Amino acid sequence: MAGGRECLIPVLLLVLHVLCPQGVKILTICFMGGSHYLLMDDVSRILQDNGHEVRMFRQIGKGLLPGYELPSSPYAVTSYTMDKEYLKDNEEFFKKWQEEMFSGRAGIQIFLDVMDVFEKECQVHMNQTDILDFLKQEKYDIAIINTFNPCTFFICKKLGLPYIAISSGGFFSSFAIGLPNPPSYVPAFPSHLTDQMSFLERLKNTYMYFGPYMVERTQEAMFKNILERHFPDSRPTLHDFYQEAELWIFNTDFSIEFARPLLPNVQCIGGLRAKPANPVSQDIEDFIAESGEFGFIVVSLGSMISSIGKKDLLMEMNSAFANIPQKVIWRYKTSQWPEDVKLAPNVRLMDWVKQNDLLGHPKIRLLVTHGGLNSLTEAVYHGVPALGIPLFGDHFGNLARIKAKFMGEYIPPNEIKSENFADAIRNIVGNKSYKTSAMKQRAILRSRPFPPDKQLVGWVEHIIQSGGGGHLKPYSYQQPWYQQYLLDVILFISACLAVIIYFIVKVIRLLIYLMSSNRKQKQN
Structure with a gap:
């Protein structure tokens, strides 16, 4: 749905590169906290x-x-x-959201509830007239956006900027951007399957194949009023915004992902936050040293989860930690620890942990994680096995892949008991094959031809220098759906076959009629 203004974008980008080849003005947009913000901070x-x-x-x-x-x-x-007032309401929603996640009820409806919050926020974002006017006057050359919140697309459209889309999760939006998704070996986003499926699993995967498509349609309906109000002439759809991106960058790597078909306008550069470890502080080093040969484990359930509101789950985990020989560094807000729960003697709580540095420590044995891609990529980078507690969104699929690569296991939060949680830790730490597999994935990640930061800079500059990413996009973006899936060709071939079969049947019937007539004449 590109108009005349959009047609000028490649020309303007190319002219800009000729006039200013050394550097361009880039606007990064992030309306998310947690790991989403940390990733966009690294990109910036x-x-x-x-x-x-x-x-x-x-x-x-x-x-x-x-x-x-x-x-x-x-x-x-x-x-x-x-x-x-809004922040207060949002805080209440976040508390309820955590309760649902820790109860194991984080399904599609929770995701849509989050989108409903984003829609309300977007109404405010789009009305920040002073800020948007300021950004427009700054004349940025391109935007790089975090796509989990759809409003970032709308801001780019409002500013008239071309944009590069960064997905901080897995391939959830692959359907929308036209990636091939053969259900025979590419697991559907909500399926939690691997690439090696039995017949029944392929049947399930085929059934769930259109799940992301239906979610996209629901999302679009939720943001319909904003689109109609701010873009009354062009009336774009969310699908249009996905396909108008000059380039898609996914924060993942095939040391974690299963091999799957991609398009030239899709690049995977996972690992921006995984780096060589810095030394830890002396007090932490002293705590780790007390572990002796048993080492220590790190527990962190995501940058936005600083505590566990479900007390019974907290007590089960704490009890499990008390029954293992390793020291435990647990990222947990100390002021929110229940006064009536005695902390296990081998556990140290920290409001924030430098996870990458801890994972690079020689005595690290295990990462207990929610299954976010940033955390898992850091674990792969340092060759550390993982035990997952999936909470939301892509966590389940990410951890299913980690389990399939024999780098770890996972337990849904509603299934955690002290005994099975402690047994899982002992099994992963004691079974050397998990560590061996983790080191194998580490070799895959670290031996890539180009590090992720170089890929990021190279691809952004390529889009600028080539005047946009049009040359990377398949023609399927311009085809109607019936042409893209060859339905017109299939219909034509089916019609031809039907006509041929019709005439064959007619000829056979005529021959049978003639033969029966001749037989009757001879009998007479």
């Missing part, structure tokens, strides 16, 4: 360090990164916060 820093002028447009508020102190930023930042 890398591009800034490579000679580009970067500004991040972000929303801030309570719960962005609980326990984490934002370091000074080398790039410019434009931010705003929602009003106190």
Whole structure:
């Protein structure tokens, strides 16, 4: 649905490169907290360090990164916060959301509830007139957006900017951007299957194949009023926004993912946050040293989860830790620990952990994780087995892949008991094959021809220098759905076969009639 203005974008990008080949103005947009923000912060820093002028447009508020102190930023930042009443309501929603996740009820409806929150936020984002006017006057050359919140697409459209889309999760949006998804060996997003499926599993996978498509349609209906209000002339759809991206970057790697078909406008550069470890602080080193040969494990259920609101789950985990020989460093907000629960003697609580540095420590034995891609990629980078507690979204599929690669196991939160949780830890730590598999995946990740930061910079600069990503997009983006799936060809061939069969039947009937007539004449 590109108009005249959109047609000028490739030309403007190319002219810009000729006039200013050393650096361009890049706007990064992130309306999410937690690992989504940390990833976009890395993206912004890398591009800034490579000679580009970067500004991040972000929303801030309570719960962005609980326990984490934002370091000074080398790039410019434009931010705003929602009003106190909204923040209070959002905090209540987040508490209920956590209760649902820790109870094992994090299905599609929870995802849609999150989208409903985003839709309300987007109404505010789109009305930040002063900020949007300022960003428009700055004349940025391209935007790089975190796509989990669809509103980032709308902001780019409002500013008239071409954009590169970064997916911080798995291939959930693969259906929308036209990636081939053969259900015979590519697991559907909500299926939690592997690439090696039995007949019944392939039957299930085929049934769930259209799940992401239906979710996209529901999302689109939720944001319909915003689209109609702010884009009354072009009336774009969410599907249009997905396909208008100059490039799609997925925060994953095939050391974790199953091999699958991609398109030229899709690149996987997982591992931006996985780096060589720095030494830990002396007090942590002293705590780890007390573990002797048993080593230690790290427990972190995501950058946004600083505590566990479900007390029975907390007690089961704490009891399990008390029955293992390893030391435990648990990322947990100390002020929210229940006073009537005695902390296991081998556990140390920390409001925030430098997870990458801990995973690079020689005495690390295991990562207990929610299954986010940033955490799993760091575990792969350092060759550390994982025990997953999937909570939401892509966590289940990510951990299913980790289990399939024999790098770890996972237990849904509603199934955790002290005994089975402690047994799972002992099994993974004691079975050397998990460590061997983790080291194999580490070799795959680390031996890539180009590190992820170089890939990021190279692809962004390629899009700028080539005047956009049109040359990477398949023609299928312009085809109607019936042509794309060859339904017109199938219909034509079917019609031809029907006509041929019709005439064959007619000829056979005529021959039978003639033969029977001749027989009757002879008998007479």
